[in-house]
Amino acid sequence: MALVGLATWNAAAEPQQSALAPAGVQAQHIQSLWNLTLVVCGVVFAAVLLATLIALMREQRGDALTSPIPDSEASTSRRARNAVVAATAASVVLLVGLVTADVMTDRALSKLPVENAVRIEVTGQQWWWQAVYSPDADQRGFATANELHVPVGRPVIVALKADDVIHTFWVPSLHGKKDMLPGIATTIEFRVDKPGIYRGQCAEFCGAEHALMAMLVVAESQDQYMAWRGQQLASASDPSDALAQRGRQIFEQSSCAGCHTVRGSSAQGTLGPDLTHLMSRQTIAAGTLANTPADLLQWIRDPQAAKPGTTMPAVPLAADDLRAVVAWLGTLQ
Numbered sequence: 001m002a003l004v005g006l007a008t009w010n011a012a013a014e015p016q017q018s019a020l021a022p023a024g025v026q027a028q029h030i031q032s033l034w035n036l037t038l039v040v041c042g043v044v045f046a047a048v049l050l051a052t053l054i055a056l057m058r059e060q061r062g063d064a065l066t067s068p069i070p071d072s073e074a075s076t077s078r079r080a081r082n083a084v085v086a087a088t089a090a091s092v093v094l095l096v097g098l099v100t101a102d103v104m105t106d107r108a109l110s111k112l113p114v115e116n117a118v119r120i121e122v123t124g125q126q127w128w129w130q131a132v133y134s135p136d137a138d139q140r141g142f143a144t145a146n147e148l149h150v151p152v153g154r155p156v157i158v159a160l161k162a163d164d165v166i167h168t169f170w171v172p173s174l175h176g177k178k179d180m181l182p183g184i185a186t187t188i189e190f191r192v193d194k195p196g197i198y199r200g201q202c203a204e205f206c207g208a209e210h211a212l213m214a215m216l217v218v219a220e221s222q223d224q225y226m227a228w229r230g231q232q233l234a235s236a237s238d239p240s241d242a243l244a245q246r247g248r249q250i251f252e253q254s255s256c257a258g259c260h261t262v263r264g265s266s267a268q269g270t271l272g273p274d275l276t277h278l279m280s281r282q283t284i285a286a287g288t289l290a291n292t293p294a295d296l297l298q299w300i301r302d303p304q305a306a307k308p309g310t311t312m313p314a315v316p317l318a319a320d321d322l323r324a325v326v327a328w329l330g331t332l333q
């Protein structure tokens with residue numbers, strides 16, 4: 001039940017990013033707590049305003065010359081005392097109620113059954129997300145970036161890490177926030193119950209381009225997930241056309257290969273995202289640009305323009321070479 005019901009837009013249309021549009025059991029718990037807190041605080045706020053209003057209207061009895069006729073002093077102080085006692089008791093009861101609801105929500109969140117979970121290790125980097133999928137039934141793992149795929153209805157355990165500074169993993173439609181701390185291992189567990197695409201955003205200021213550190217979580221059927229997984233496990237196939245072949249050569253021989261891995265090529269770098277299946281992702285540079293040939297070209301020509309301060313430098317390439325590299329990247333399905 002969405003009390004604040006802004007939240008029923010079409011999951012297929014665009015990525016959802018709202019704690020008020022829960023797509024999993026845990027986000028649901030959090031939304032219920034939010035609803036309860038909103039109602040309680042709203043009622044208290046209204047009651048306080050009302051009491052203030054009544055007090056103000058009372059003051060206006062009498063005029064400038066005649067003072068208001070006082071009730072007998074004893075009865076006034078008795079009524080005042082009763083009101084204070086009643087208001088204090090109500091505050092205590094409501095606060096204890098909210099604390100109880102809070103603790104119960106926390107316990108419900110930690111009780112997600114995690115048998116047969118998908119395990120992913122996500123590392124926050126300035127300013128992108130590295131993802132390493134652990135071996136599953138297929139006994140193999142693989143690396144990708146900025147876009148997670150998960151099967152609907154199956155629990156997901158994400159091991160959270162950070163290499164540089166503190167980041168925070170937050171996909172509002174799926175769960176609350178969890179910090180990613182350099183040197184400290186933590187996990188977040190969630191389950192997505194509704195197919196769709198959910199947008200996440202780093203929620204801890206992590207440097208100048210913190211706002212350009214987004215990710216997508218694509219929740220799909222187990223079959224679709226396994227198909228995606230199978231595709232990610234494969235190495236890049238050899239390009240068939242001459243331009244793409246030249247692009248691969250340029251990539252392998254320039255500094256690109258020092259920072260990026262493309263399995264199936266000689267590029268083995270680990271400073272930047274794994275590009276083996278770059279074309280399977282909807283965005284590049286952590287949600288900053290669309291994954292189109294034009295945006296790719298623009299990104300590679302001048303990454304600093306799109307994301308000032310990013311670790312990726314503008315690598316000087318002749319216009320022809322740049323086009324060849326983009327052509328090759330376009331084959332990385």
Ligand SMILES: [Cu+2]
Pocket residue numbers: 124125127166167168202203204205206210213
């Ligand atoms: Cu961050």
